[in-house]
Amino acid sequence: MTDHPKYLVTGGAGFIGSHLVDALLARGEPVVALDDLSTGRLQNLAGARTHGHFQFVHGSVLDGPLVDKLVGECDRVVHLAAAVGVKLIIEQPLRSFTINTKGTETVMEAAYRHGRPVILASTSEIYGKNSSGPLNEMSDRILGSPSVPRWSYSTAKAVDEILAELYRREYGLRSTIVRFFNTVGPRQSPAYGMVIPRFARQAVRGEPLTVHGTGRQSRCFLHVSDVVAALVSLIDRPEAEGETFNIGSDEEISILDLAARTVTCAKSASPVERVSYNEAYGPGFEDMDRRVPDTTKLRALTGWQPRRNLDDILADAVADAVADTAADARGEMPQQEPGAASRRTAEGHTGDTDGRATAASACPV
Numbered sequence: 001m002t003d004h005p006k007y008l009v010t011g012g013a014g015f016i017g018s019h020l021v022d023a024l025l026a027r028g029e030p031v032v033a034l035d036d037l038s039t040g041r042l043q044n045l046a047g048a049r050t051h052g053h054f055q056f057v058h059g060s061v062l063d064g065p066l067v068d069k070l071v072g073e074c075d076r077v078v079h080l081a082a083a084v085g086v087k088l089i090i091e092q093p094l095r096s097f098t099i100n101t102k103g104t105e106t107v108m109e110a111a112y113r114h115g116r117p118v119i120l121a122s123t124s125e126i127y128g129k130n131s132s133g134p135l136n137e138m139s140d141r142i143l144g145s146p147s148v149p150r151w152s153y154s155t156a157k158a159v160d161e162i163l164a165e166l167y168r169r170e171y172g173l174r175s176t177i178v179r180f181f182n183t184v185g186p187r188q189s190p191a192y193g194m195v196i197p198r199f200a201r202q203a204v205r206g207e208p209l210t211v212h213g214t215g216r217q218s219r220c221f222l223h224v225s226d227v228v229a230a231l232v233s234l235i236d237r238p239e240a241e242g243e244t245f246n247i248g249s250d251e252e253i254s255i256l257d258l259a260a261r262t263v264t265c266a267k268s269a270s271p272v273e274r275v276s277y278n279e280a281y282g283p284g285f286e287d288m289d290r291r292v293p294d295t296t297k298l299r300a301l302t303g304w305q306p307r308r309n310l311d312d313i314l315a316d317a318v319a320d321a322v323a324d325t326a327a328d329a330r331g332e333m334p335q336q337e338p339g340a341a342s343r344r345t346a347e348g349h350t351g352d353t354d355g356r357a358t359a360a361s362a363c364p365v
């Protein structure tokens with residue numbers, strides 16, 4: 001038994017979820033992770049599962065009675081479960097939309113019924129093609145046609161935000177919305193489609209780094225440990241309830257510059273090549289020129305500051321790409337948790353962790 005509040009983390013076996021689970025357990029807080037393992041992995045919870053205050057439940061946020069029971073047994077809810085990743089959303093658009101709307105409604109309803117506070121994971125995709133930056137929490141959404149899968153994901157997350165807000169306004173649900181911008185680091189699913197692990201892999205293998213479009217589009221990348229630190233700092237602030245917060249890095253870089261910096265970091269001789277969006281994704285793919293968060297609100301409330309910069313992130317990603325490439329050359333399946341190599345090599349200069357290889361784009365949804 002413990003006096004700490006007990007957390008339900010939906011999507012707890014996923015990339016961000018599993019890091020949050022570890023952080024909560026490290027604070028002595030009991031955690032129940034609900035996950036259907038569609039993109040999450042039990043391996044992500046290897047450490048958590050040795051912990052006495054941890055419980056894993058294999059199930060879906062679409063299962064109303066199960067969600068109701070688990071929410072009732074916990075004191076707080078962090079709702080991260082979602083269908084994410086370009087590939088998944090394009091291949092299974094209806095299933096993705098349903099999970100991302102009905103699943104959230106199920107969690108909100110249960111949180112309301114049991115009077116539990118809930119943190120909802122949303123996304124910078126909410127802003128759509130709004131390329132003015134930095135974007136604050138009240139910035140406009142500029143979307144393309146709903147028939148483009150990318151915008152259906154954005155729309156589903158907007159529905160989630162509206163649900164959280166209306167449950168709060170009409171029923172007094174204690175809800176907080178967090179919008180994650182590009183997040184990178186260990187345990188990231190290959191299904192996600194992130195540019196940094198892909199560039200690192202290409203640079204380490206001496207292959208051309210493939211830049212989609214002009215390469216002048218810019219992004220900001222935040223290490224998952226800084227994302228979790230922001231989440232935990234919001235969990236600790238009752239003033240965060242009823243509010244929406246951007247969580248991201250303000251270190252902006254064009255994708256062309258990112259490619260060059262990855263080549264340097266990997267001490268590689270790889271060339272950089274441009275590939276049209278058409279070639280990379282097929283016709284009709286839409287992307288935004290710029291995506292930069294304004295995190296003033298988060299910083300003002302919590303004093304949060306990122307502790308890792310882009311060089312730390314690249315160093316980790318390159319170290320992982322080196323380890324994966326060596327394992328491939330030996331014909332091995334990776335035996336270690338993804339990122340174990342960078343944990344070894346990066347300990348001296350960053351204080352932790354890893355970064356998983358694979359991917360497809362600069363713009364994860």
Ligand SMILES: NC(=O)c1ccc[n+]([C@@H]2O[C@H](COP(=O)([O-])OP(=O)(O)OC[C@H]3O[C@@H](n4cnc5c(N)ncnc54)[C@H](O)[C@@H]3O)[C@@H](O)[C@H]2O)c1
Nearest residue numbers: 011014015016035036038039040060061081082123180183
């Ligand atoms: N990683 C990013 O850069 C990023 C950016 C913006 C928003 N987000 C949001 O953050 C949250 C976590 O994303 P992530 O990056 O960790 O991705 P992830 O795919 O690693 O995590 C999502 C988790 O939800 C689980 N899940 C999916 N459908 C489920 C269902 N029906 N029931 C129970 N579990 C289910 C998956 O198995 C997975 O473990 C998501 O809500 C995502 O939309 C992430």
